[in-house]
Amino acid sequence: MSRSISKNAFFKAVLNVSNIILPIIVMPIVLSAIQDKLNGYMTMGETWTAVFMIFASFGVYQYGLREVSKVRDDKDKLTKTITSLFVITTTTTAVTSIFYAIFLTIFHRNDAYFYTCMVMGLNIVFNMFNVEWINEALENYDFIALKTMIIKIIYNLLTIYFVKTQADFLFYIYLTCGINFINNISSFIYIKKMIHFDFSDLQIKKHIKPMFSVVILANTYILYTWLDKNMLNSNLGSTEAGYYGVAQKIMSMIDILMFTIVQVSMARLSNYLENHSKEVYLNLLNKVIKIYFLFLFPASIGLLGVSKQVIIIMGKGTDIYLPAVPILMVFSVYMLTIGIDRIISDQIIYIFGREKTDAKLVFIGGILNLILNALLIFTNMFTPTKVIATTLVSNLVVMALEYRLVKNELNINIKLFAFENFKYLCYSLIFIPITFVINNFISGTILSCILDILACCSIYFIILIAIRDKVFLGLLSIVFKKLKVLYNHRII
Structure with missing residues (x-):
């Protein structure tokens, strides 16, 4: 196998x-x-x-x-x-x-x-x-x-x-x-x-x-967003919940692609830990984290920059779903946090069999989310955008508690938040001023979206090549080798 x-x-x-x-x-x-x-x-x-x-x-x-x-x-x-x-x-x-x-x-x-x-x-x-x-x-x-x-x-x-x-x-x-x-x-x-x-x-x-x-544990994301949509439907109606749902679907499409790296490595990580050694497991885990963050951070910040264009395009050029724009912007940041949480929860805590403890931490986050949503209703500040913001806060709290579990109880020596992993977020933050300038000078929805993507991707790749990023160059080498093999087969 x-x-x-x-x-x-x-x-x-x-x-x-x-x-x-x-x-x-x-x-x-x-x-x-x-x-x-x-x-x-x-x-x-x-x-x-x-x-x-x-x-x-x-x-x-x-x-x-x-x-x-x-x-x-x-x-x-x-x-x-x-x-x-x-x-x-x-x-x-x-x-x-x-x-x-x-x-x-x-x-x-x-x-x-x-x-x-x-x-x-x-x-x-x-x-x-x-x-x-x-x-x-x-x-x-x-x-x-x-x-x-x-x-x-x-x-x-x-x-x-x-x-x-x-x-x-x-x-x-x-x-x-x-x-x-x-x-x-x-x-x-x-x-x-x-x-x-x-x-x-x-x-x-x-x-x-x-x-x-x-x-x-496996349904944290669903439980949190289900609570959000149900409370939106009860207090503001199904149409407002629908705006939330549109933003969520768009974010999920990007998130599924990012999740590929985590998903395909889970079976192998579990098998390595069970049948090989902790050291072999940790070596693979560190590689997975670097590759995952290489793609996750630019995808999240990039989606933030083109949120308005994406919503208009998904609405077939109409303004009917424009209320979903600020919701999608918060969802793009939320995607970043659930990506990091997947590493901590799915690839460390769960594989080490500590799902029962993690479920308790997730439950704490769910209660916090409920309390924050209730406060928004009580203060007449309840909107779809603020609802996903409270979910973002709750997820950050859970993530902090999970990381503490990994470091203090599981004794996993992994520097998840080290600069070598988070440098990709620093490079991606430059997307914000780039998209801001392009969106203010280019009025066409599709044209500005294309220019945003091309400009951000180009600058990101230039930075990675300039600093000779080992992860990026390694992936690039694999791609070129695969293309060379395909080309040789075609000639033969």
Whole structure:
């Protein structure tokens, strides 16, 4: 099971790039067609399905990835682990689906977005066949990339062709649910051909207890933003929650691409710590941190600089979603903090099996977020922008507590906040005056956005080359070698 991390990262990056490019093409069409009111309905549907999905999946993505990675070289243990986890998630999915329908019927039956929530709730049922965590643990990134890209392309073509006006809203949510089912069932069939379930020796109790902690830990981001959107809907209405949702979706598209580096290395890090040594684990971890920060910081600060243009472009040139601009600006900074938090939480605390302690820290952050939001309501300062700002503050507090745990209790000698890692943030801060000047002198939305990106990328690369940054030059060397190999194959 020795696969190249760079190869895995390539397939994962191809997939995630497509997950950015395709929504960039389709999202403006959808937002323009359904308008802000129906977008608010869809946001509430996504909000409620997301929170119930936490309990349906029961943390299996994070937990299953770690546990399967540990035993993937032992066929017997691998089969038993996968079968046991599948039985657990099948049960939690069935129970959660029933509770979801009952909850909506009792508390939201008279809301305008009730039917939207019910339809989108099918995604919870389809979670029964979601076994992508097995593919990731086994590092089947080539299959994941190819399968998902084909399905995404079909989905986006159907959306472009059929979603034109508000009358097509129901077709759009039906299509979204249907495509999700096809994506999940395809992976399930693929895994079933590779691994035969063995129900003779199920180990349910062994996995249940640690998965409880993972339920909270693996879904911190969802829990915090769910609280935000639900409070916005209750106090300001679904349309305002929809503006929040638009900004969140845009940030998530960029964040998914950045997450590639962390995601493809988690299985390997877990395997190294279990079967090799702490030193080997730390060497890989330090490399991952440097590469991750090299991309994370410019992406975050860059998104901050082009927030207005991005919102206008996603609204298909209209001003209907302009209230989402300041929200996206705060979200871009929030993306930076959740990126750093992923390193501390996912690649250190979780891999060392301290998810229970981390879950407590996350809970503290959630309570703080609730208190800060309540204060905003009490002082009549409650707006979507300030709501995500309180979430940002809460996440910073959690991050500080987690880092203290890593340094003082786990005794991990890792200088996460050293200049050698944070220098990329310092270089990226120059994007702010650059985009400010360009945006003030260039009036065209698309033109100014393109110039912003070209100018910032060019200056960033020039700085990295000028200081002879080892991480950047190393990656550049790998890219040139890959291109050379492809070129030689083409000639032959």
